[in-house]
Amino acid sequence: MVRVLDLAGGTGDIAALIADRVGHEGEVVLGDINTEMLSVGRDRLTDRGLVSNLRYVRLNAEALPFPDGHFDAVTIAFGLRNVTDKAAALREMRRVLKPGGKVMVLEFSEVAEPLLRPLYDLHSFEVLPRLGKLFANDADSYQYLAESIRKHPNQDTLKQMMQDAGLDRCEYRNLSAGIVAIHSGYRA
Numbered sequence: 547m548v549r550v551l552d553l554a555g556g557t558g559d560i561a562a563l564i565a566d567r568v569g570h571e572g573e574v575v576l577g578d579i580n581t582e583m584l585s586v587g588r589d590r591l592t593d594r595g596l597v598s599n600l601r602y603v604r605l606n607a608e609a610l611p612f613p614d615g616h617f618d619a620v621t622i623a624f625g626l627r628n629v630t631d632k633a634a635a636l637r638e639m640r641r642v643l644k645p646g647g648k649v650m651v652l653e654f655s656e657v658a659e660p661l662l663r664p665l666y667d668l669h670s671f672e673v674l675p676r677l678g679k680l681f682a683n684d685a686d687s688y689q690y691l692a693e694s695i696r697k698h699p700n701q702d703t704l705k706q707m708m709q710d711a712g713l714d715r716c717e718y719r720n721l722s723a724g725i726v727a728i729h730s731g732y733r734a
């Protein structure tokens with residue numbers, strides 16, 4: 547039986563993709579610190595007919611309520627940026643993995659091409675907040691998003707943090723020139 551933990555799973559988009567992959571024999575645990583996000587996720591996935599192999603757990607990624615070696619894989623998409631103690635969360639992800647299990651982190655990262663950075667900054671700090679104000683009457687959330695992305699460890703720093711957490715064979719792949727990166731690592 548394949549068991550996957552989707553951390554900071556929020557409204558469940560990633561968990562839905564994984565649930566299809568693990569099949570009815572497997573289990574996907576959607577974990578999030580926010581009860582309301584969990585219940586939105588549960589409603590959305592239930593409406594899509596995804597029920598039997600999903601479980602919802604309120605948790606803090608920094609201190610996971612699972613035994614050692616419990617999961618085949620742990621994912622966290624657009625969530626690590628919001629976790630205060632990222633090093634603790636990475637150690638916990640490794641701890642709950644079975645030997646040979648894999649961690650995957652999908653997160654906004656640093657634009658790899660220096661010439662594109664001013665353009666990306668202009669878009670993030672000038673265009674997006676204005677669009678947010680125009681369409682959702684909310685410039686602050688977009689301003690926070692841009693600032694939190696700049697504070698998040700870049701690709702190489704996050705890779706080092708994963709290694710420091712005891713993960714093995716750590717690597718990353720840039721998507722859209724590094725606007726987003728996927729990091730992965732294994733428990734030896």
Ligand SMILES: C[S@@+](CC[C@H](N)C(=O)[O-])C[C@H]1O[C@@H](n2cnc3c(N)ncnc32)[C@H](O)[C@@H]1O
Binds near residue numbers: 557559577578605625
């Ligand atoms: C931007 S949402 C990402 C949701 C989803 N993974 C996605 O890709 O759409 C970030 C989520 O991280 C959750 N979160 C923030 N800090 C957390 C923590 N310490 N432990 C678990 N979840 C956390 C928030 O409640 C929120 O649902």
